Amino acid sequence: MLRLEGLEIRQDDFALSADWSLDDGAICAVMGPSGGGKSTLLSVIAGFLAPTRGRVVWDGRDLTGLPPAVRPISILFQDNNLFPHLTVERNLGLGLDPRLRLDANQKARIAEVLARVGLAGLGDRKPGALSGGQQSRAALARVLLMDRPLVLLDEPFAALGPGLRAEMLDLAREVLAGPGRTLLMVSHAPEDAARIADRIVLVGEGRAAPPGEAQALLADPPPALRAYLGL
């Protein structure tokens, strides 16, 4: 379980608080107005930014002082973070061995996750030789390979067209979601939340509200969500 315990975040004159838990296996959309603090909240959970007060706790373990790399967390950003000079296999391999001395077993695991996201046989390509959708699949494969229990997605598919975005959201849910993994996804599109999220955290006016039931919130939005959705 992810628990944000009396969390307070300050950056210059910007402040954000959060005090809630998210159940294991949830797919939670993080929504709210631009500049509300959605990315900042994810940065604190990931460990790129320290809170001014409070704790980030995972399964009873305090993560607050830990560097990002040792947290039980994977992150998927919009720009995919694939190195252009490395093949897809080696991009993924970096997560297994930073020196890239991959053994047959590791290569087989990479081939397996690539097949899982529909990229079988494309491990030898460099990212530039993949379409935008295929690059998103490669980034998803890397998250799958790392197999961490908490996955943070910061508008991962925003650059894709609506049809492809929906396809990628479905794939993300299919390959990542399940009892052993919790997904927290920043999205500007209510249809993304409606498509895959079962919880919504609304971020705005200095606060990340506790996760609410997604379908209920979207069916009968409270005033802040109503304003954000332009209703």
Ligand SMILES: Nc1ncnc2c1ncn2[C@@H]1O[C@H](COP(=O)(O)OP(=O)(O)OP(=O)(O)O)[C@@H](O)[C@H]1O
């Ligand atoms: N390094 C920084 N130093 C000071 N303030 C910052 C820094 N980074 C972001 N901010 C401020 O923190 C606030 C929250 O920004 P954040 O990017 O988290 O919002 P967001 O909800 O993700 O916005 P968007 O939807 O536009 O991406 C903004 O007011 C922003 O100006």
